[in-house]
Each structure stands twice: as C-alpha cells, then as structure tokens.
Amino acid sequence: MATRQLRYREALREAMIEEMERDPNVFLMGEEVGHYQGAYKVSEGMLEKFGDKRVVDTPIAESGFAGIGVGAAMVGLRPIIEFMTWNFSAVAFDQILNNAAKVRQMSGGQFSCPIVFRGPNASARQVGSQHSHAMEHFYATVPGLKVVAPAFPKDAKGLMKAAIRDDNPVLVMESETLYSVKGDVPDDLSDVVIGKAQIARPGKDVTLIAYSRATHIALDAATALEKVGISAEVVDLRSLRPLDEDTICDSVRRTHRAVVVHEGWPYGGVGAEIVDRIQRLAFDSLEAPVLRVTTLDVGMPYNAKLEQLCMPQTARVVAAVTKVVARGRA
Amino acid sequence: MAEETLDAESKAPLTRSSSELTHLADLYRQMFLIRRLEEEAARAYSTGKIGGFLHLYIGQEAVGVGAIAALKKDDYVITTYRDHGIAIAKGMSSRALMAELYGKVTGCSKGLGGSMHMFDKDHHMLGGYGIVGGHIPLAAGVAFASKYRNDGRVTLCFFGEGAVSIGGFHEGLSLAALWKLPIVFICENNEYSMGTPLSRSMSVEDVSMKALGYGIDRDRFFCEDVLEVERRIGEAVLRARETSMPTLVEVRTYRFRGHSMSDPAKYRTQAELDEHKGRDPVHRARADLKTRGFVEARVAELEASVEAEVADAVKFAEESAEPEAALLAETTYDGPFAS
Numbered sequence: 001m002a003t004r005q006l007r008y009r010e011a012l013r014e015a016m017i018e019e020m021e022r023d024p025n026v027f028l029m030g031e032e033v034g035h036y037q038g039a040y041k042v043s044e045g046m047l048e049k050f051g052d053k054r055v056v057d058t059p060i061a062e063s064g065f066a067g068i069g070v071g072a073a074m075v076g077l078r079p080i081i082e083f084m085t086w087n088f089s090a091v092a093f094d095q096i097l098n099n100a101a102k103v104r105q106m107s108g109g110q111f112s113c114p115i116v117f118r119g120p121n122a123s124a125r126q127v128g129s130q131h132s133h134a135m136e137h138f139y140a141t142v143p144g145l146k147v148v149a150p151a152f153p154k155d156a157k158g159l160m161k162a163a164i165r166d167d168n169p170v171l172v173m174e175s176e177t178l179y180s181v182k183g184d185v186p187d188d189l190s191d192v193v194i195g196k197a198q199i200a201r202p203g204k205d206v207t208l209i210a211y212s213r214a215t216h217i218a219l220d221a222a223t224a225l226e227k228v229g230i231s232a233e234v235v236d237l238r239s240l241r242p243l244d245e246d247t248i249c250d251s252v253r254r255t256h257r258a259v260v261v262h263e264g265w266p267y268g269g270v271g272a273e274i275v276d277r278i279q280r281l282a283f284d285s286l287e288a289p290v291l292r293v294t295t296l297d298v299g300m301p302y303n304a305k306l307e308q309l310c311m312p313q314t315a316r317v318v319a320a321v322t323k324v325v326a327r328g329r330a
Numbered sequence: 331m332a333e334e335t336l337d338a339e340s341k342a343p344l345t346r347s348s349s350e351l352t353h354l355a356d357l358y359r360q361m362f363l364i365r366r367l368e369e370e371a372a373r374a375y376s377t378g379k380i381g382g383f384l385h386l387y388i389g390q391e392a393v394g395v396g397a398i399a400a401l402k403k404d405d406y407v408i409t410t411y412r413d414h415g416i417a418i419a420k421g422m423s424s425r426a427l428m429a430e431l432y433g434k435v436t437g438c439s440k441g442l443g444g445s446m447h448m449f450d451k452d453h454h455m456l457g458g459y460g461i462v463g464g465h466i467p468l469a470a471g472v473a474f475a476s477k478y479r480n481d482g483r484v485t486l487c488f489f490g491e492g493a494v495s496i497g498g499f500h501e502g503l504s505l506a507a508l509w510k511l512p513i514v515f516i517c518e519n520n521e522y523s524m525g526t527p528l529s530r531s532m533s534v535e536d537v538s539m540k541a542l543g544y545g546i547d548r549d550r551f552f553c554e555d556v557l558e559v560e561r562r563i564g565e566a567v568l569r570a571r572e573t574s575m576p577t578l579v580e581v582r583t584y585r586f587r588g589h590s591m592s593d594p595a596k597y598r599t600q601a602e603l604d605e606h607k608g609r610d611p612v613h614r615a616r617a618d619l620k621t622r623g624f625v626e627a628r629v630a631e632l633e634a635s636v637e638a639e640v641a642d643a644v645k646f647a648e649e650s651a652e653p654e655a656a657l658l659a660e661t662t663y664d665g666p667f668a669s
C-alpha cells in the first residue's frame with residue numbers, strides 16, 4: 001500500500017475532495033471557503049474543482065448557515081459546514097445543540113442529520129480571550145453529537161472521511177497550529193474509525209492521555225521523561241465522543257498511573273470525563289491519583305508570556321508525571 | 331509655492347471662523363495621529379513585538395474621528411476588533427494604546443486584551459469585540475441603561491457591513507427600535523468583509539435599507555470630509571438625545587490595508603486600491619486646512635507634535651513592564667472564588 005507525506009491541511013482537503021467526488025450530495029459551506037481559498041487554506045482549489053454550487057461562500061451568519069446545513073441534512077444532503085474557527089460556533093450553538101443533536105430523537109428516529117461541522121479549535125497565537133476557546137468540551141457533553149480531534153495528518157484524513165460518511169452529526173476539531181504539520185498518510189485508512197484511540201508511543205511507567213495538539217505536547221513530554229528514566233505511554237484519543245475507554249483503561253492497567261493533557265479549562269472538561277472512567281473502570285490498578293494538565297482556569301490573556309503560562313506545556317506535563325510517579329514508590 | 335510663514339497665515343483670508351479652523355485642525359491631528367500610530371504598530375508587528383491579530387483602521391480614520399466629534403464627553407462608544415482609531419478618537423492616550431498592543435501592563439487593558447479589545451472606562455470607551463455582531467445587542471443595552479437612568483447620554487455603535495448578516499445586528503436593532511433607545515448604529519461599509527465583497531454577502535446593495543423593517547431613521551453617505559461625517563452623525567446623535575430614537579447610518583469608506591496583517595488582500599486590484607487612496611480623507615482634511623487658511627508651517631508643527639507623541643508612545647510601550655500572573659485571577663472574578 002502506498003504512503004505519502006501530507007500536511008494536516010492537505011489531508012483534510014483530500015478527504016473532502018475524495019468524498020465529494022464519491023457522493024454528489026456532499027458539499028462544503030462556510031465563510032471564505034471558496035474565492036478566498038479558505039481562511040487557513042484548507043479548502044484551497046476546491047471552488048475551482050467543484051464550482052460554487054458545491055463550495056459555497058457564506059456571509060457572516062453562523063447560526064443561519066449551521067441551520068441551513070441541518071435542514072439540508074434532514075432531507076438527504078450531506079453538508080460539511082466550516083466554522084472559520086470553532087470560537088464562532090458559539091453563535092450557532094443553538095442549531096447544533098437543539099437541532100442537529102436532537103432531531104433524530106425528537107422525530108422518533110424518522111430523521112437523521114448526517115452533517116459535519118469542522119474548523120480550527122483552541123488556541124492559536126496571542127489571539128486573546130474571545131478567539132482561543134477549546135470548544136470540544138461544550139459539544140462532547142451533548143448526546144447525539146460525535147466529536148473527533150485528530151493530532152496527525154493520517155487521522156485528519158481518516159476521521160474526516162469517516163465523519164462525512166457517518167449518519168450522525170460529527171464535529172471535527174482541527175487546529176490552526178497543526179495545519180502545516182507533515183505526516184505519513186497511507187492509502188489504506190481502514191484502521192481510522194470514529195471511537196477508536198491509538199497508542200502514539202508505547203511506555204510502561206505512566207499513561208499520558210491526550211488529543212489534537214496536546215498529543216504533540218504529550219509526545220514531547222515523553223521524550224523528555226525518557227531522559228530521566230521514565231517510560232511514558234501516550235494514548236492519542238482521536239475521538240472524544242464516543243470515547244475509547246478500553247484503550248485508555250488497558251493502558252492504565254499496565255502503567256498504573258495516568259496524566260490527562262488537553263487544552264481548555266479543567267472544570268467539567270473532557271479530562272474530567274476521562275478521569276471518571278479511569279477511577280471507575282481501573283480503580284484497582286491505580287497507584288496514584290490521576291492528574292490533569294489543562295489550560296489554566298481563566299480566560300486567555302493576550303500577553304505572550306501569560307498565554308504560554310495558561311496553556312498546557314511540556315514542562316507542566318513533566319512536573320505532573322514526576323508527582324504521579326513518585327506516589328507509591330517511596 | 332509661496333513662502334509660508336506664520337505671518338503670512340495671519341493675513342490669509344479665513345473661510346471659517348478661527349474656532350472652526352482650530353476644530354478642523356484638531357480633527358486632522360486625531361486622524362493623522364491614528365494613522366501614524368497604526369503605521370508604527372504595523373512595523374512593530376513585523377518584528378514580532380506585537381502578536382495575534384492586528385486589524386488596521388488606515389483609510390477609515392475620518393469615520394471614527396468625525397462621528398465621535400459629534401458626541402459629548404460622557405457619551406458612550408463601542409466597536410469591533412478594528413478599534414484602535416475609535417479608541418484614540420474617544421480620548422484614549424497613545425501610550426495606553428501602544429502599550430496594550432505590546433501586551434504591557436501599562437496598556438489600557440493591562441496587556442490582557444490586545445489589539446482587538448481596547449477598553450477605556452474613563453473615556454466611556456466600552457471596548458472592541460472579536461465576535462462579529464456580538465457587541466451590537468450589548469450597545470443597545472448600554473443605551474437601555476441611559477434611558478433607564480435618564481442620563482441624557484447617547485451610544486455610538488460601530489460595526490462593519492459584514493456584521494449586517496448576523497443575528498446580533500438584527501436583534502440589537504429590533505430591540506433598540508422597539509424600546510426607542512438613544513443609540514446610533516454606524517455601519518462602516520468598507521466594501522469587503524475579509525475577502526468577501528458586499529455583492530456576495532448581501533441581497534441588497536444599500537445597507538441602510540435594513541432600517542426600514544425596524545421603522546427607524548437611516549442615513550447613507552460617502553466618507554470623504556471628516557466635517558461632513560461629524561455633521562451627518564450629529565443629526566442622528568441629536569435625534570437619539572432629544573427624541574430617544576435610534577438611527578442606522580451607513581458610512582461608505584475603504585480600508586487601505588488587508589483585513590488583518592495576515593491578509594494579502596488578493597481579492598482586489600491595485601487600481602481599485604489606488605483610486606481609493608487618491609481620495610484619502612486624511613489628505614483631504616490636510617488640504618482643506620490649508621485652503622481654509624492654515625499655513626504649511628502650522629500643519630508641519632502639528633504633524634511634528636504627532637510624531638513626537640507617537641515616538642513617545644512606542645518608547646513607553648517598549649520600556650513598560652509585562653503583566654504579572656497574579657492579574658489573571660483578579661480579572662476573572664471580583665472577590666475570592668472557589669476553583
């Protein structure tokens with residue numbers, strides 16, 4: 001099987017193009033996706049390839065075009081709705097929460113909503129309090145929605161394709177800071193499925209659980225920890241809902257220790273959910289409390305140093321692991 | 331060109347009373363100051379001293395300066411992320427602006443807000459906001475408070491034509507009209523919403539028509555002369571103050587730079603840009619000052635004072651301290667909180 005090096009943004013674009021070529025009901029809609037070639041160039045060239053019927057530029061009307069997507073999906077189209085960033089999805093939250101997620105149950109299963117909402121999520125660089133939100137925590141709490149957050153180009157492509165083919169609303173959390181990251185993308189993506197985590201790096205002393213950009217932080221931390229003789233396993237979740245508790249708990253049963261790493265606030269976040277699963281399902285294996293390394297519990301400041309302080313960093317992961325590993329080893 | 335001296339000026343025939351001329355000079359100074367501050371900000375951005383998004387107001391200065399000139403000191407102003415010029419026009423100091431852009435603790439928002447969030451409570455500058463349209467209902471709320479307390483204040487709410495498609499605009503206008511709030515909605519129509527020309531974002535070409543459905547007054551004009559902006563916005567301000575009725579004003583303008591520093595603006599031609607630059611309201615005000623009796627020496631003196639102010643602001647920003655981490659908790663909640 002052939003494998004190519006692609007950037008994360010190219011992998012996403014390829015997935016959309018392949019699915020649009022396969023299924024005429026798939027279309028892309030969002031702000032600046034067409035003529036401008038995408039605010040972050042994810043959809044570059046797609047307007048020229050598919051025309052403005054299938055690559056649709058919208059005005060600034062997130063609630064409107066998210067709702068248009070849901071309505072079109074209810075009657076058989078398969079929309080890909082791009083949010084220029086997930087921050088702006090807050091304006092469309094009602095459509096996603098009350099319509100996309102609920103129409104199947106409200107209609108007793110008569111209607112489904114095969115829609116993809118996608119865009120860059122979480123911090124970029126110094127874009128301040130209103131533009132740095134990690135929105136996955138809000139959405140992952142909603143039954144009826146699936147939420148994925150790929151860290152590597154291969155998973156970006158595989159999960160985007162899976163999302164488009166899924167008959168449920170799937171939210172794809174990308175990252176501005178990952179768009180230029182390169183990685184191997186094989187032709188065969190059959191192992192990339194929604195709801196399945198992967199071991200991004202095997203280890204035996206502690207499990208680091210992360211997703212999206214935080215997976216790269218966890219991998220950096222694992223490299224740093226290796227130098228001090230600590231072997232960290234990195235579980236890359238890929239999918240936040242459904243959550244692959246088997247892969248998480250299997251790893252923790254082997255390492256007996258865990259640290260969860262993600263962007264976004266700690267209070268009620270995805271990390272809290274993971275900690276709940278670990279303490280319920282792998283309690284007897286634990287040698288130490290499970291710690292979380294998250295964005296600090298404040299809005300994101302503009303000042304560069306304070307921003308770095310607020311965001312999860314390799315050093316904070318290393319410090320948390322050091323604490324966790326010290327426990328029960330005295 | 332004739333030799334221009336202060337003496338020559340005193341003999342020059344004035345087409346306006348000297349106080350009016352001083353007023354125009356003041357407006358020109360504000361516009362020139364905004365332009366120079368932003369040019370320096372762009373320079374600092376390119377060397378990494380300013381980060382994040384930087385949306386420049388260059389080309390649109392006369393809208394904010396003219397409109398705010400029609401206000402009383404205690405009136406309120408609120409705008410979008412394209413907020414530097416409006417903050418300066420409302421009275422924010424150059425130092426506070428530049429230090430905020432540099433992320434320093436001496437900035438108007440202590441370096442926590444950055445370019446998009448210029449707040450200055452003392453000058454009733456209620457800030458710049460990053461979510462398109464999100465501040466429009468908020469502006470109506472400020473006007474609601476003025477009516478509630480009968481404080482006689484007027485609120486100016488600025489936004490781009492891109493915001494006219496979003497719900498916040500319609501709900502804000504609808505409620506302001508229903509409850510007869512003392513507010514002026516100013517749409518700065520600079521023809522592009524990021525890379526999207528108005529023709530691809532609205533079903534009608536005339537933004538001010540949106541007032542019709544809400545039954546409020548409207549106005550629409552090209553921004554060429556800062557005094558004309560002041561006069562036209564002044565009418566709407568008077569309506570708000572005296573009859574507590576909102577107005578939607580569409581001011582047609584143009585931004586000379588990209589949407590933000592990261593936008594190369596490939597969606598428009600150089601010829602189009604040059605044509606607009608040829609009608610630069612800042613140059614127009616400078617020329618008007620001179621035809622109305624201000625000699626070159628006085629204009630140069632005024633510009634030199636701006637250069638000194640800009641240099642001082644940059645130096646101040648460079649030399650100021652960064653905010654401490656302790657500020658984060660203090661600015662998240664009032665008082666102690668359980669985390």
Ligand SMILES: Cc1ncc(C[n+]2csc(CCOP(=O)(O)OP(=O)(O)O)c2C)c(N)n1
Nearest residue numbers: 088412460461462490491492493522523524
């Ligand atoms: C709700 C929302 N959607 C998208 C964006 C991204 N965005 C920021 S500014 C902008 C264009 C706004 O254009 P316009 O309102 O005309 O104002 P201008 O920038 O021209 O001053 C867009 C799409 C945003 N900030 N908020």
